[in-house]
Amino acid sequence: MKKTSVFFIFISFLAVGWFVNSSGLHWLTELYAQEKKIEAKSETKPAVKPETKPKAKPASSVQAPVAVEPLTGVGHPRIIVPEEYGNVVLDRYSSAKNFKPVVFPHWWHRSQYTCKVCHLDLGFKMQAGADDIKMVDIFQGKSCGTCHNGKIAFAPAGPKGANCQRCHSYGIKVPQNRDAKGYLSTLPRSPFGNKVDWVKALDEGKIAPKANLDGTGKMIVLPVNVIRPLPNPILPDVVYPHKPHTQVLACQLCHTAIFQMKAMATPMTMLDIFKGKFCGVCHGKVAFPVENCLRCHSKK
Numbered sequence: 001m002k003k004t005s006v007f008f009i010f011i012s013f014l015a016v017g018w019f020v021n022s023s024g025l026h027w028l029t030e031l032y033a034q035e036k037k038i039e040a041k042s043e044t045k046p047a048v049k050p051e052t053k054p055k056a057k058p059a060s061s062v063q064a065p066v067a068v069e070p071l072t073g074v075g076h077p078r079i080i081v082p083e084e085y086g087n088v089v090l091d092r093y094s095s096a097k098n099f100k101p102v103v104f105p106h107w108w109h110r111s112q113y114t115c116k117v118c119h120l121d122l123g124f125k126m127q128a129g130a131d132d133i134k135m136v137d138i139f140q141g142k143s144c145g146t147c148h149n150g151k152i153a154f155a156p157a158g159p160k161g162a163n164c165q166r167c168h169s170y171g172i173k174v175p176q177n178r179d180a181k182g183y184l185s186t187l188p189r190s191p192f193g194n195k196v197d198w199v200k201a202l203d204e205g206k207i208a209p210k211a212n213l214d215g216t217g218k219m220i221v222l223p224v225n226v227i228r229p230l231p232n233p234i235l236p237d238v239v240y241p242h243k244p245h246t247q248v249l250a251c252q253l254c255h256t257a258i259f260q261m262k263a264m265a266t267p268m269t270m271l272d273i274f275k276g277k278f279c280g281v282c283h284g285k286v287a288f289p290v291e292n293c294l295r296c297h298s299k300k
């Protein structure tokens with residue numbers, strides 16, 4: 001990255017900090033405090049007893065323990081390590097049956113398939129813990145087993161059950177799995193999330209995710225930008241670009257479940273986004289996080 005842009009980002013963080021403290025934008029600090037409280041609670045809470053409530057255990061999108069980097073800006077109080085950003089931990093049943101919870105790595109799968117393949121064609125929900133997945137389904141070629149069948153990807157069992165731990169890997173290091181850090185470092189860099197600029201990676205052909213299971217399909221790419229002017233011109237207006245989104249996502253995933261198909265028809269605020277709505281359905285979970293203010297607030 002150019003020195004000037006590093007400087008610009010640094011200055012913008014200072015500006016944002018000043019602005020949060022001195023302006024009426026107390027919600028940012030409030031939200032921060034709230035998240036800290038929730039986190040502290042969930043860390044001290046004893047594990048849910050499997051006999052009493054096996055189904056109630058929520059999946060989470062972070063993998064603990066995570067390294068805590070010094071807080072450099074507003075946004076998430078805890079910065080997840082880049083190799084784990086976007087990982088989804090699935091544990092409706094696993095630990096209740098004395099298996100390690102499942103870690104689903106987006107960083108790897110998104111390099112192989114567009115989001116559309118899993119979230120539209122296969123119907124996985126874009127919400128951690130929303131799908132009810134059982135081993136029988138996987139062995140019958142459904143859910144993860146659509147690919148993890150020994151043909152497209154490794155089979156559920158493998159010799160002497162060696163593959164079980166490739167998925168049931170929460171908290172352990174699995175030698176057969178890829179070195180995330182090494183792999184991600186081969187892709188174009190970006191300061192947040194996986195520290196990968198996934199848009200560049202695709203545009204430069206470093207990754208070529210398939211648009212359908214057999215790789216014969218094509219995405220419908222729409223080159224339309226939507227500008228969302230801010231109520232107060234404190235930051236640049238938001239530019240929502242369809243192109244990078246439609247290279248990996250299908251229209252139906254956003255329209256009209258999340259957004260109306262008309263500029264300015266969907267009322268949304270930054271607080272909604274921080275809470276995981278609208279742009280926050282993906283940004284902060286799998287796509288680059290909300291800390292990257294100027295990548296969205298980019299109107300020149």
Ligand code: HEC
Pocket residue numbers: 059060061088090104106109110113114115116117118119124125126127128129130131132248281282285286287
């Ligand atoms: C190989 C399949 C696959 C691909 C490809 C994939 N996902 Fe997912 N995604 C999943 C699964 C499985 C889950 C977990 C669903 C559950 O827990 O019920 C998930 C969950 C999510 C969530 C919720 C995460 C959370 O923390 O709540 C988001 C957001 C998401 N995906 C976005 C994306 C985006 C954006 C892309 C493309 C860049 C993508 N996914 C590509 C399978 C996939």
Ligand code: HEC
Pocket residue numbers: 102103104105108109112113117118122143144145146147148152153154166167176177178179
């Ligand atoms: C659309 C196809 C597809 C689906 C659906 C899918 N995977 Fe995969 N997955 C792959 C492919 C391809 C690989 C690479 C295979 C290999 O290494 O042999 C892979 C690799 C993996 C790896 C190893 C990653 C590494 O570090 O090397 C894990 C873990 C994994 N998948 C878990 C899951 C889980 C859990 C699900 C369901 C929630 C799932 N996958 C659904 C295609 C898929």
Ligand code: HEC
Pocket residue numbers: 090091092093094095097099101102133134135136138144145148155156157161163164165166167168
């Ligand atoms: C491709 C990834 C993958 C592989 C490989 C895999 N699992 Fe699973 N397994 C899952 C997912 C996803 C779930 C659902 C996780 C949850 O919500 O707890 C699951 C759930 C389970 C459960 C609890 C639910 C149930 O169906 O009883 C058990 C037990 C289990 N797996 C055992 C195994 C064993 C044993 C192996 C090896 C023979 C294995 N798994 C291999 C992905 C995998």
Ligand code: HEC
Pocket residue numbers: 220221222224226228240242245246249250251252253254255259260261262263264265266267
């Ligand atoms: C990642 C989410 C996302 C995807 C995927 C997506 N859109 Fe949109 N679209 C938006 C947003 C956000 C807006 C602006 C809505 C607003 O301002 O209320 C929008 C607006 C539009 C508009 C109105 C533009 C205008 O100037 O009034 C059209 C038309 C549209 N989308 C078509 C599509 C089509 C066709 C596809 C698939 C090829 C698609 N969109 C895929 C998020 C998405």
Ligand code: HEC
Pocket residue numbers: 016074075228229230231232234235238268269270271273279280283289290291292293294295296297
């Ligand atoms: C993923 C894209 C995205 C990122 C990243 C992002 N914003 Fe926003 N922001 C939006 C959208 C969309 C709106 C709503 C614009 C509108 O009013 O139509 C918005 C609105 C705002 C507003 C207007 C007032 C309000 O509360 O809605 C402020 C101030 C703001 N953002 C600050 C920030 C700051 C500070 C950051 C970095 C910490 C940030 N944004 C990061 C998309 C983003």
Ligand code: HEC
Pocket residue numbers: 193197198199200238239240241244245248249253254258278279280281282283286287288295296
């Ligand atoms: C359904 C998931 C999803 C939603 C909703 C979504 N995005 Fe994204 N967005 C992505 C993915 C995936 C990328 C690719 C980059 C990445 O993963 O970090 C991306 C990339 C971007 C980029 C980078 C473009 C570039 O050329 O580098 C911008 C800007 C952006 N999104 C803004 C927004 C704004 C603003 C909204 C809300 C109005 C929004 N996005 C809603 C998934 C989503």
